[in-house]
Amino acid sequence: MKVAITGMGIISSIGNNVEENYAALISGKTGISSIENFDTAHAAVIKVGEIKKSNQQLAQQLGLSADNDFSRTSMLGAIAAQQALENAEIKDCNEYRTGLVSATSVGGMDMTEKFYYDYFEDESCRRYITSHDCGEVTHKIAEHIGLKGLVTTVSTACSSAANAIMIGARLIQSGQLDRVIVGGTDALAKFTINGFKTLMILSDTYNTPFDNNRKGLNLGEAAAFLVLESDAMVQKENKKVLAYVSGFGNANDAYHQTASSENGEGAFLAMQKALKMSGLNVSDIDYINAHGTATPNNDLSEGRAILRVFGENVPEFSSTKGFTGHTLAAAAAIEAVYSVLALQNNVVFPNLNFKTPMEEFDLIPQTTLKEKSISHVLSNSFGFGGNCSTVLFSKN
Amino acid sequence: MKTCYINGTGCISTQNTFETDFLSEVTINNTENVIYANQPSYKEFIAPAASRRMAKGVKMGIAASSKALKDANLTMPEAIIIGTGMGCVEDSEKFLKSILDNKEEFLTPTSFIQSTHNTVGGQIALGLQCKGYNFTYVNGAVSFETALLDAKMQIENDEVESILVGGIDETGTYTLSLHKLINLVKSEEDKPYSVLNSNSKGIVHSEGAGFFVLENEKKESSYALVEAVSLQSSLETEEVSDFIANFLEANNLKISDIDAIVLGNNGDVEFDDYYDISNSLFKNTPQVYYKHLSGEYNTASAFGFWIAANIIKNQDIPEVVSMNALKKEAYSTILLYNQYRGKDHSLIVLKKC
Known part of the structure; x- marks a missing residue:
């Protein structure tokens, strides 16, 4: 059973709303830059997909008071969730059985690392203590949009938002809820910058997905949410449907805590499950929005998994991480928005910065904007802990 | 199903x-x-x-x-x-x-x-x-x-x-x-x-x-079956009774069907009034508490779930978790209610299988 998408909202380094993101994607404008919003010892040697707005500006945009207790992660999430509701023309979140499922990797870590020692000296910052918690990030978004029903949070590292979409769709399919707002949010933090730095998978320049000479990823920050609704709701409210979630698959690579297996077993299983659920054949897929983080390990493993699923007939594929960087738990949510935009506009977005094909296989991503009729998009997201997720989006 | x-x-x-x-x-x-x-x-x-x-x-x-x-x-x-x-x-x-x-x-x-x-x-x-x-x-x-x-x-x-x-x-x-x-x-x-x-x-x-x-199959080792689960992000204390009543109705249950209620009281005087249903809706129902044994943490309710599953399996409420003196001959249906600081409310119904 398909689930309708009736609204979407996004804030990322390439735009503050859906229209701005689309404009950047079709004009090939990257959001990767040097870090400006906070000090880090690595500022000179990394590039990031940073949203060029201070916390104060974000708070103003949301109409929050100066003594608010929103982490940056919550603010980004609240902005995107609010846009999604407006896009779906939902005024009252509690009118029907409505839920919110968000995803985040490190929650309000941005505040915890800022006030780590200050908390003990300065009472005024203590309002942020509980904002660290991942669930509290989602509570804040729920409060901002006035939602009181089912609220929960998924954290499966970089695949988190794909899983939020899945459980949201499942809650509708099983008749538990009528509407679910699903997505994810993550803000840049020293914690993740240093974490990926110790793993030696941060590029010192613009990331180059699926390129033979790829040097690693650029971290990014973003939030995006989709409104999912049941068929009954769509009919009752005569809703405009942007696209459908037509299938999803989740599998575990069970190979290594952080690395993906050489043959991409988990990714292969996730894609296979999603296709099986949707009833679609591999030949029905018109575009793959790849995970494509530009780490040596991911792109090889994902490429092999794509070849295992699609064989000789791999459709156009691209990673949009060259635009946004890797936005961790939010990645699958922003890429869900991009997948819907690809369906709506019949375009394949370019994979930026690609020059040299990988020596291990013959896979060339789409490097220029390509117009073609698109009915079904497959979107991949993988994370630490072996988590592999695939979501399928369809026009009808 | x-x-x-x-x-x-x-x-x-x-x-x-x-x-x-x-x-x-x-x-x-x-x-x-x-x-x-x-x-x-x-x-x-x-x-x-x-x-x-x-x-x-x-x-x-x-x-x-x-x-x-x-x-x-x-x-x-x-x-x-x-x-x-x-x-x-x-x-x-x-x-x-x-x-x-x-x-x-x-x-x-x-x-x-x-x-x-x-x-x-x-x-x-x-x-x-x-x-x-x-x-x-x-x-x-x-x-x-x-x-x-x-x-x-x-x-x-x-x-x-x-x-x-x-x-x-x-x-x-x-x-x-x-x-x-x-x-x-x-x-x-x-x-x-x-x-x-x-x-x-x-x-x-x-x-x-x-x-x-x-x-999906009953086995010799079975404890109970999970009949219903419901989550609610936020409630005022005065909304708890309706929240529970609506949940029971949606699952075709009456208060009298509930043989025991397992409550998440944690001793926080500011928020334990969410469990005042023990003195109203469920005053005639055997009551169970458990956080005096487990302490409180985000997933302490999994300990409560373990207690409830065992009560159904053993058909007995141990003295140490009894909140009131009431007992029943049989425990076929148990309701669990938990929340933390007025947020993250959950209801679960377990049944004997």
């Missing part, structure tokens, strides 16, 4: 619940505002070399899940769904502290790798070589309940036949010190602590792991 049975359990808590019969050895704490898990010997479950590198949460998760699988006589679940409020918080704190203290230099990746919230689920999958569905929910007091709801939907929809579900949280020294700063944890002056009739704010903080094998 298939039915969701609880066929195996494994529980690590501040009590010796791992190696003894159901609540046969309990101690009541009223002097410590933080209590730690009574950890088993991990030798049987984890190679010593690997064990030294593993976070406490991962070790508790592996041991509790191994026990639940053995109890259900299952070697490989088709899916693993974990609920955890904070994940492996100790490693998260360790990595953050070294970033700040060493000015972002001389860092090693081990604690970063362990710090992600899905480490427990990932490590269990790795150990079992379980390539199925793998999820981690991280939403305060409904982390475990979301995992349970997800599992129940998949079993009922006949997508999978068996799922390992767990609720797990470990203590973290830094986080605890912050929670003490803002009085989320009971202060020393409030001793002796009690859960019932408390007049102090905050909670006794703790940790634990409750794991369950859910399957």
Whole structure:
């Protein structure tokens, strides 16, 4: 059973709303830059997909008071969730059985690392203590949009938002809820910058997905949410449907805590499950929005998994991480928005910065904007802990 | 539609619940505002070399899940769904502290790798070589309940036949010190602590792991079946009665059908009035409480779920968890209600199978 998408909202380094993101994607404008919003010892040697707005500006945009207790992660999430509701023309979140499922990797870590020692000296910052918690990030978004029903949070590292979409769709399919707002949010933090730095998978320049000479990823920050609704709701409210979630698959690579297996077993299983659920054949897929983080390990493993699923007939594929960087738990949510935009506009977005094909296989991503009729998009997201997720989006 | 049975359990808590019969050895704490898990010997479950590198949460998760699988006589679940409020918080704190203290230099990746919230689920999958569905929910007091709801939907929809579900949280020294700063944890002056009739704010903080094998078939090992699960982010105290009444009605249940109610009272005088239904709707129902045994943490409700499953299996409410003097001949239907600080409300119905 398909689930309708009736609204979407996004804030990322390439735009503050859906229209701005689309404009950047079709004009090939990257959001990767040097870090400006906070000090880090690595500022000179990394590039990031940073949203060029201070916390104060974000708070103003949301109409929050100066003594608010929103982490940056919550603010980004609240902005995107609010846009999604407006896009779906939902005024009252509690009118029907409505839920919110968000995803985040490190929650309000941005505040915890800022006030780590200050908390003990300065009472005024203590309002942020509980904002660290991942669930509290989602509570804040729920409060901002006035939602009181089912609220929960998924954290499966970089695949988190794909899983939020899945459980949201499942809650509708099983008749538990009528509407679910699903997505994810993550803000840049020293914690993740240093974490990926110790793993030696941060590029010192613009990331180059699926390129033979790829040097690693650029971290990014973003939030995006989709409104999912049941068929009954769509009919009752005569809703405009942007696209459908037509299938999803989740599998575990069970190979290594952080690395993906050489043959991409988990990714292969996730894609296979999603296709099986949707009833679609591999030949029905018109575009793959790849995970494509530009780490040596991911792109090889994902490429092999794509070849295992699609064989000789791999459709156009691209990673949009060259635009946004890797936005961790939010990645699958922003890429869900991009997948819907690809369906709506019949375009394949370019994979930026690609020059040299990988020596291990013959896979060339789409490097220029390509117009073609698109009915079904497959979107991949993988994370630490072996988590592999695939979501399928369809026009009808 | 298939039915969701609880066929195996494994529980690590501040009590010796791992190696003894159901609540046969309990101690009541009223002097410590933080209590730690009574950890088993991990030798049987984890190679010593690997064990030294593993976070406490991962070790508790592996041991509790191994026990639940053995109890259900299952070697490989088709899916693993974990609920955890904070994940492996100790490693998260360790990595953050070294970033700040060493000015972002001389860092090693081990604690970063362990710090992600899905480490427990990932490590269990790795150990079992379980390539199925793998999820981690991280939403305060409904982390475990979301995992349970997800599992129940998949079993009922006949997508999978068996799922390992767990609720797990470990203590973290830094986080605890912050929670003490803002009085989320009971202060020393409030001793002796009690859960019932408390007049102090905050909670006794703790940790634990409750794991369950859910399957679509009744077996000899079955404890109970999971009839219904409902979550609600936010409620006022005066809305609780309606929330419960609507839930019961939606599941074709009357108050008189409920043979016992398991309540999440934690002794926080500011928020325990959410459980005042014990004096109104459920005043004639046998009542059970458990956080005087487990302490409070994001997934303490998994301990309550373990208590409820065992009450149905044994058809008896142990004295030590009885909140009122009422008893029943048979316990066929048990309702669980939990919340934390007015947020993350959950209702679960378990039935005898």
